[in-house]
Amino acid sequence: MKGFATKEILLDEHGKIVAVHAQATNYQQNLVTAHILEWELFKRYKKNAEITDDILSELKLRSAYHGGQPPLQAVLKPCDAFPLISVQALVIYKDYKDPNSVMWKAIIAQRGENVAIKPELWQIQPAGGFEVYGHEDDDLDIQLRQGFDVRAALFREYAEELYNVEELSFRSDGRDSGSILAEPHISQLITLISDNKASVDFLGIITDLTILRHELSFLIVIDDPDYCRYPIIGSSEAKRMFSLNMTELKTIFSNQNVHSSSAGLLQLAIESDRLKSLGISSSLETADDGMP
Incomplete structure (x- = not known):
């Protein structure tokens, strides 16, 4: 079925939620841009359990989700991704x-x-x-x-x-x-x-x-x-x-x-x-x- 993916979460100066902007999506889009991130992380962990400072450079799919943004900003505003709410x-x-x-x-x-x-x-x-x-x-x-x-x-x-x-x-x-x-x-x-x-x-x-x-x-x-x-x-x-x-x-x-x-x-x-x-x-x- 069609669903709704996070487009942007807006916070006030105290970190409280002001609004959630969403976009229509389907489950396949969610799988290939959000659920797949867990698989990518697990695959990296099996290869090397050590967490390094530059681990994001080894996670291409997660890096694409971040879109060059800091981690918190990436969570609030995904880049070219459709994480199903x-x-x-x-x-x-x-x-x-x-x-x-x-x-x-x-x-x-x-x-x-x-x-x-x-x-x-x-x-x-x-x-x-x-x-x-x-x-x-x-x-x-x-x-x-x-x-x-x-x-x-x-x-x-x-x-x-x-x-x-x-x-x-x-x-x-x-x-x-x-x-x-x-x-x-x-x-x-x-x-x-x-x-x-x-x-x-x-x-x-x-x-x-x-x-x-x-x-x-x-x-x-x-x-x-x-x-x-x-x-x-x-x-x-x-x-x-x-x-x-x-x-x-x-x-x-x-x-x-x-x-x-x-x-x-x-x-x-x-x-x-x-x-x-x-x-x-x-x-x-x-x-x-x-x-x-």
């Missing part, structure tokens, strides 16, 4: 299933063995590309403009990866792209937000420095007794789905192989005003996980 969210909900043990839980997955990217790593989901709900050959301007909707992209991943809503993976008919918001799980979340029983906060952008892709990162917090009655199924990309209390979540991130973007997302969430006000940040920072 991603969306990801940490979902934390209050679990009321056991009335004698009501507690906050976070949703996390272990990726499958046969997925193309990062097999078997632990990952916070939902997470996926900022893509238009359509087909690879869709190029109508109005469709791309309507598809440039971060909220819809995030909610689509939410339904796909937590509840295995396969019809949102791609549009198999001519339905209106706005129908995404009518999907039952998404509609439920929107209602909870409207009723002040859920919130969605933008936390910032995580950048994986191996592939230089940018991930718009969010926090979804849900406090509603009915929410936990629906089973979290996962998708074909996940080998296992878990709802973990904060002690268990910290243990996983301390002892297992975790997707780098998920590690960044968790840190942003811990630093957020939302989790601090709920007392969740402190439990993640001080939870007794039995480690020295």
Whole structure:
């Protein structure tokens, strides 16, 4: 499907995000200008594990992405590259299933063995590309403009990866792209937000420095007794789905192989005003996980 690649990220004088400018792209362009950078780096590492000051001169594809710019500027404004923007969210909900043990839980997955990217790593989901709900050959301007909707992209991943809503993976008919918001799980979340029983906060952008892709990162917090009655199924990309209390979540991130973007997302969430006000940040920072 068509998606959106980073054109430029604008920051204010304090380093806060002002705007993200994007351009339409397809997954093939992303592969040959962004994902391939990890392969190039790995190939160089296998040949010589020593990191030298002039390593960029040995990485032709990464050097092209930089376009002669300093590293930070290259991350903010890629040169002749199409790094597909991603969306990801940490979902934390209050679990009321056991009335004698009501507690906050976070949703996390272990990726499958046969997925193309990062097999078997632990990952916070939902997470996926900022893509238009359509087909690879869709190029109508109005469709791309309507598809440039971060909220819809995030909610689509939410339904796909937590509840295995396969019809949102791609549009198999001519339905209106706005129908995404009518999907039952998404509609439920929107209602909870409207009723002040859920919130969605933008936390910032995580950048994986191996592939230089940018991930718009969010926090979804849900406090509603009915929410936990629906089973979290996962998708074909996940080998296992878990709802973990904060002690268990910290243990996983301390002892297992975790997707780098998920590690960044968790840190942003811990630093957020939302989790601090709920007392969740402190439990993640001080939870007794039995480690020295």
